Amino acid sequence: MPNTLMPNDPDRFRLWREVQDMRVRTTLGGIFYLIAWLLCWIFSSAPKQLLLPGSLFSLGFAILLVLRLRHRLPTEHDLDGLLRWRWQHWALLLLNSMLWGLATGCTLLLTPLHDSQLIAALSTIAFSTAAIFNFPMQRLPAACAVLLIYLPALVIMLPQASKNAGVLTTLVFFMLYLMLALKRNHKEYHAGVDLQHQLLEQREQLDLLSRTDSLTQLGNRLQFNNLFELQVAQAQRQGSPLALLLLDIDHFKQINDQHGHMAGDQCLCQFADVMRQVFRRQSDILLRLGGEEFGVLMPGIDLEHARQLGEQFRLLLDEHGLEAQAQPLRLTTSLGLGVFDSARDASADAFFSRVDDALYQAKHQGRNRLCLA
Template identity: 55%
Template sequence: MTNADLPRLTHTFAIWREAQDTRIRTRLGGIYYLLAWLLTWLFSRAPGEMALSGVALTLFFCAMLGLRLVHKLPAHHGEAELRGWVDRHWSLILITSLGWGLVHAWAWSDLQFEPSRLIATLSTVAFSTAMAFNFPMRKARGIGAILLLYLPGLVVLGLQWQSQSAILITLAFYLSYLLLALNRSHREYHATLTLEQQLLDQRERYDLLSRTDSLTQLGNRLQFNSLFPAMVASVQRQGSPLSLVLLDIDFFKRINDEYGHAVGDLCLHAFAERMRLVFRRDSDALLRLGGEEFGVLMIDTPLEQARELAEVFLRDLDSNGLDIPGQRHLPLTASLGLGSYDAAQDASAEAFFKRVDDALYRAKEQGRDRLVMAI
């Protein structure tokens, strides 16, 4: 299992994990119902006399096995889809349990099965034990499946109390143990699930921290290096526009030298806040690429629309500068390079970035405080 397999929303994780566990554990058990029935039938006194019933039940358990195997998990790991899958799969489990419970009851009510009753009973014990320990995700459904496996046979044994009381009492005691074991397995399963969720939450927090610039709370260079190639690959497939703005604060070294690095940090934070005011669409990815250099990735944004936003930011910064908390107002300008992905020019994400970076370099060369378009 890779990280990409995990659902991104932690509230979906519990049902996703349950679906995965159910899918894995149900595949092993399905074939044993079929084998148990074949042994019970073929070791009866006269299997040929029950050929019609034997074949019918064989087809039934084959069908249940086949339905388990072909019932694939949904491609989309949405909560509603996963819950629907789990509900449908539990229906298969419960129907199979009822089918075997009736087989066990038949074995004890028909003398033809006297030689193979032990097979049926041991199979019932095995199936119910597996249910208690392998399917504790839903306690009520687990109890229901165990009762479906057990109760039909217990009813028949109860009707034969004088001759079968020892077996009936033994199975009843074991049933009580299984119900207690299922309850314990249920608690342990959900305790483990809670721990997994906590670890997933912690990992996501660490991942977010590793991809977030601690000073500005924008994405950092690591985030950019991950996001940018993926966005370029997406627009190469789909043909949608992708624009990139690179921003560099002019003469930032002077701010650090004149006011100190503490004020410089406040300036970087205020600059990031100003970016958020202008590039505020949900689809805009705002990043600090390092030092005083920033970037904005704008998916589904044509070049002209990106240019308008970049010019609004440049004019606003040029006119208003930055208000630094606890400090006087700082006049500030920035140099910007802007480009939109062009399949004819950009053979790769690196080529696209270089075109925009070259435009930023020209903006600095031409006197700063300006926007230069990539060519």
């Protein structure tokens, strides 16, 4: 599943991972319960005499199989929905365990099924082991599943404990082993989930860092390259406007030469802060394209509205300037602005070139101005 669909909150992620694993691991279990019972019934000494119990157990296992397969995960990641799904599915698993426990009991009670006791015993061991190793997410329900699988057989054999001493002792020791294994698997499972969450968080942080300019904390050229064609394609597909504003700080090299690169870095950071003040829509994408060149992608905005915002930014910068090393510094910017036009822009590159030409036109016309593409 894509990362965008994964919950970010650690507790919710653990719960989401748990229900995902339960859904995957439950796929095969239900059908093996049904197959195991059918084998017990078919290989009994008189299958026809067991038509009623055989049919009832078969129907029960078939219904639980369908319910387990059709129990769909919630589409939302809300806590209540995930919790509800988890406990509903545990109820189905426990019903399956209980039904198998009763089926095993029948192999001990019904004479025609005595020939199938070995099949039932092997299946019981397999199902209880699978419960411990496939569903260690919650210790108490998993332990209850094992008890439900074994309990009917143990209760039936207890009155003849002296006769069944070896079998009873073996079952008890095996159950103790399963409980110890459950404790270990429970810890290992949740440790693995926590590790996965940490790795996903680290990957997201690294991905964010790779797309963020470290100085201004705006998007960098890599992010622009990743987003620009997608934004253009979306605007073309939906027929919605997409404005691109390119900004270049005028005579920035003189600032570095006269005041030093540290002052230049301060100017770049303050320039980005002023951009955040003006371009405040949630959909606006603010970028540092490199050096003293910046850009703003504005989806869903027409040319006039985008021009007003660009002029607002230019005038704000022209009137108030910036501050470098605690000293006021006059700073201006040249801007090129355009809106994607499918009739004129054959591609995203063509659109960018058109706006870039407008930026250079603003610089050649004396700077500190906005030119439309």
